Amino acid sequence: MNAEHTGFNEHEVIHDLKHYLPAQAPLKDFIHHNTLHAFQKLKFDEATRSAAKMFGYNVSLSLDEFRNLYHSKKICHENLERVIIEKKGKEHLNDWLNNTIKKEYDTSTSPRIGSFRSNWRSLYHINLDSVTHPKIFRILCSYLDQGISIWKFPVHEKGFLTSIREIEKNSSSSIFRTERAKKLFLNTRCEIADLLKILVGDESLYKQYIFDQQFAHQGWSGMVSAIENQPESLLDPKKISVKELIILECLFEIDVLDSKFDANWAPLASRIKDKPVDLFATVAATEITEAIYIWQNAYEWSYYDSVLNGLQQLKKDKPKKSMPSFQAMFCIDDRECSIRRYIEDNDPDCETFGTPGFFGVEFYFKPEHGKFYSKLCPAPVTPKYLIKEIDTNTIRKKDVHFSRQSHSLLRGWLISQTIGFWSALKLFLNIFRPTMSPATAYSFNHMDKFSKLTIENTNSNEKENDLQIGFTIEEMANRIEALLKSIGLVKDFAPLVYIIGHGSSSVNNPHYAGYDCGACSGRPGSVNARVASFMANKKHVRTILAERGITIPDSTQFLGGLHDTCRDEVGFYDESALSSINSGLHQKNGHVFSNALDSNAKERSRRLVSIDTTLSAKKIHEQLKTRSVSIFEPRPELNHATNALCIVGGRNFTKGLFLDRRSFLNSYDYRIDLDGKILTNIMKPLGPVCGGINLEYFFSRVDNQKLGAGTKLPHNVMGLFGVANGIDGDLRPGLPSQMIEVHDPVRLLIIVEHFPNIVLNVIKSMDAMYEWYINDWINLVAVNPETKEMHLFKEGVFIPYQPIPQKIEVVSDITPIVESTLDNIPVYLINKI
């Protein structure tokens, strides 16, 4: 910090800026997060209206959309009244009914961001961005590129600006047009404050200017910020910082202004008459923002109430068979909600569980011949372990169409006249007979099915890059104990316990990582499932577990597997290790799985117009598989779209309730955790993981243009880490419209089966966790497991809550309903006769 720059604290400004910029990591590590994370310190309504005013985002459905939902009965009048009374008092009910339902508002917006810097245009009639943006984007993309360009950025090891300076010094062609900018760049330290003195002049406006400038391309700035924070998110690491980006952009601006006006221009601040509105000034609520927030709540509670009614009306008197036929663990992922239902349907004696899909084992994974490690656990965790794959025998196939040779002059001449005709044939086949190809991102390719893994560590000195290779027996036991206790599986073990991770397959999909397991950092969960099973099968581990009160019979075997949520396939690992009895049982269960997968495919297909849902489940399943490898399908699956709930409790708490794949399901037994210790561990990641997924879908849905990635059809892959429209566009973080179009933007409702006071203690135990609830980013209901009374978390306390009564329909078979509609299906009680 220079003493003369008192009004402008560079460090602080950049820190703030990075906080507000989009935080999406490069595509290969696509991890869902709250798009408006920067505002999470505020209450949801204040946060959203501030984001809207500051940055011009849409933060809710439009008034018209809400009114249409109301008129089509998707928002209940009773819920609307209830929300109004609660927020505005009974005496204002009619006024606000009128405001919400009828009154006309001017809903056009004028964001604060960009208003100051737009004076270049109004005062100088110059469109700076149209000249500087393409240049900056191109340089950034070339510098950060991971493997598209053939000639890499010539200097790379010295950091962003130093590398460019090195090239600029040694090149006869310059990236600048004029002398001053070039000299500043080569001969001075290029402090931001000095450059802004030339451009802006008034120190008090520097911050605003930088925000205006960087938010004019928030996609690129966000990517630079993300890479600065986590350089390891690029395989080919690049040193870069937001500060460097700002410096370069300021230099380019000076360059453009100089070349257009020579010396005949003055700093921007000296020319404007009035100071612009402070970007960060508090944004007060207005009638329209209040009306919108009332609608948002009414919309959410119209749905939540039907779920809560369903839970209350669920009959739980079925006596449980002492020994289940088999047990199966799945990820809490909302997409596994239906497959569990169908498995239980096909074998009523089995038992299923939900738990985060890394199954409590955190490590880096190194596939054989791989040059890097992949992290296989939730993003915030940093594992100390490494698991290596050995003895593989698959050969990776290549596709010449991605080869760089075809872009060169002479080899291109040869290739275009030979391979070119092969392309024609491939195109033909790809359209009429889509099949798996090397271009497909196939979940089962994550790990070779017949490979071996270095799971057990016998010598704690065995290390690679400071990572311990494998786990010791003690470490294994700790993890398996925690896993089993968290889901309440501590006795009555069936002969076979499946641990099934999930992944997804797709082709022509730059966002492929967003379809895999979020708990495994956007990768398939197969390795974790296999590792956890191995640990649980280990004899010494069981001995330790027995000492800790969990006795697993010797006849019980754990078996890892992977569920492909797009193709609806399940594959198992290490089946050869099964005892002959278990092998027989496993074969029998195989039918259960395959029938369940067919039915699941059928239920999913109702949202996909290209498939006729009334066909037989088997046929549909085949079509779905073909679809997953079709290069012309922009929607391999719908991923987390429509997610709205997260239920933490025993399976009995939810079994028999049709939730239409809208719920994360985390198994939990309060009876073995009366003090809530285990619950703390369960709820800690729910905010960032489930809340993150939910809010990313929420905001990508309500403003697909500014907070989402827009339609994916024109997307162009930039440097293998991002997508943009065309070749000169800004990067587009967020979700493409094909992922969110069927999503209903409602906040997540977490329902916990435990005593309210315990739940309150749990969420209060950590500030970061508590923030999600106290600031209304997630709604929370605790259900007293004994009395079944519901309590709603509100303003820091749990208050008794009674949903607006509503009779939930009982059906014996959900299939006809599934076949009948593309829309969300209301809650049903399924009662098999």
Add this chain to the structure above:
Amino acid sequence: MMHSFIYFFIGLPFIGFLLSLITPRNRENLISKIAIYTVGLHFISFVAFAGYWLCNGHPTIDFKNLVLFRSTGYEFFIDFCFDKITLVYMLVGAFLTFLVTIYCSYYLHRESGYKRFFNTILFFYVGYNMTVFSGNLETLFVGWEILGISSFLLIAYYRDRYLPVKNAFKVFSIYRLGDVGLILAMWMAHHLFHENITFLQLQNDELVSHHLENHTIIGTFVALMILITAAAKSAQLPFSSWLPRAMEGPTPSSAIFYGSLSVHLGVFLLLRTFPLWEHQFSVRIIIVVLGLTTSIIATGIARVQSSIKSQIAYASVCQIGLIFIEVACGFETLALFHFAGNAFLRTYQLLVSPSSVSYLIKEQFYNFVPRPTSLEDSFSKKIKYTFYILSLKEFNLDTFIYQLWRPLKIIGRALNFVNSRNVLYYFVPAYILGLICLYFESGIPTQIHNFLPTFFSFIGFVMVLKSYTERKNVHLAWILIIMNHFWIALAISFNEHYMYTQSLLYLSGIVVMGIIGFITIQKLKTIEEHVDLNLFNGHAYEHPKFAFVFLLSCLGLTGFPITPTFIGEDIIFSHIREDQVALAFFTASSLIIDGIAAIRIYSRVFLGPHIKTYHQSAFKSS
């Protein structure tokens, strides 16, 4: 027999296009079926026809189809031709369009503008067929114009975003510039051969060399004009930078049009006109040099591209440069083979380009080798860095294109005295004066008389320049375009004594479409308070019908083959003598710029980000 087949191939896409126009917007299935059946039937019947043709000794078919206008010494006719070149272009085009149409029927599901997309694809296909079946430059020009406008519409498919519209306009301007070449080539060719010559006649060596013998300069001029047109269409130097910027629409449309079909049409034009410049050695050298320079520069640019589509685009440009060389060397078969291979390869590469993330990341994961540190050797370092920076800047090609228009913009902005008041008080009376002069033409001294056509065409040119740079008044900009045509008609009337009916033919389309366009803007202005040319207004969001009607009137006004004006334009040129370079220049420039000016009005008023902000809209930079 064969003739009727060709009618069928030309007519079928057109019928499909009309059908798709009248299909309701919400019938996704029907819309895509119409497109698939049209293109599919076209493809299959063409394959059958091709087989039949090959088995029957593959004769070159050429027939004069429709004489649209005839007067003494002048005939405007549509002519079709079918030979090996058409065969290859048709096979590749029909095959790719068929497959990509099927592709799109799934890919575009739920996209707003589904119908608009398939309309445009079919329209493009109409133009493509017209072009590759064309038997003379006039027919080719019809197809050429359709291709230009449908390209504009496809690039600006996401019409509510800033960049697609900006880039679509940029590409359209370059296409239009290329069209000058074609218009001037047609003009000179007409004087050279004293008729509208067909491509088949060009193959008559004796005829061509006879005419070229005494007019080498004219011959070179025609060849060079054709080369400009071909270079613009095929993204050769100095126009290359438009191609990557055209990749704004949905990936499959970029793949088929800018990856393969559209961009290879420059090659087609060269192949077609080959006999014309075959014996002009200097022209062949120029083409080889152009192709080679393009190849070398484009391959450099392709190598530094870090976005997948721009990389493929420049790689394609590089190969087309080589094809230019092949054509110039007379290796027709090789060129056709290379065209087909390159078209297939680039289409497929673009179609699977989104897969590159997972594929190449995997590749990187398994094969990564840390890069060695940078160069130490200072000489090779200097050359390498210089070439890298130049490639990164695309050798300033994009800036060059921008600079090309700059003088026009500067002049146009200096023309502040051309405002609505002055137009009414000075230019309208001046025009009436001009008409009076025309009436008393015989009384004008010869020197003045000789000067008048150029002078009047210059006034017309001034009108259109002003229109092109007008920032506020939409009506004024529109009227100036109309007036430009009137001045041209007046200028040519002085030039040669021709029938007034010809002027009438020329102006008829202008007047009708001009009035329709005027009324559309008038109506829009009564509804919307903000309609100007300073920024994009994006009114198509609320008024798509107005946008459509106005687009039609723009087309009419710019001599698009939907009104008689189209023929009129050609006739006008036939009345310019080969020594009247200035007149030809002003007239041709006027026609080019008025097309650009009209599309500019359309873009600014109806396309781009909507000025109303009550709904979701994208950032300008996205």
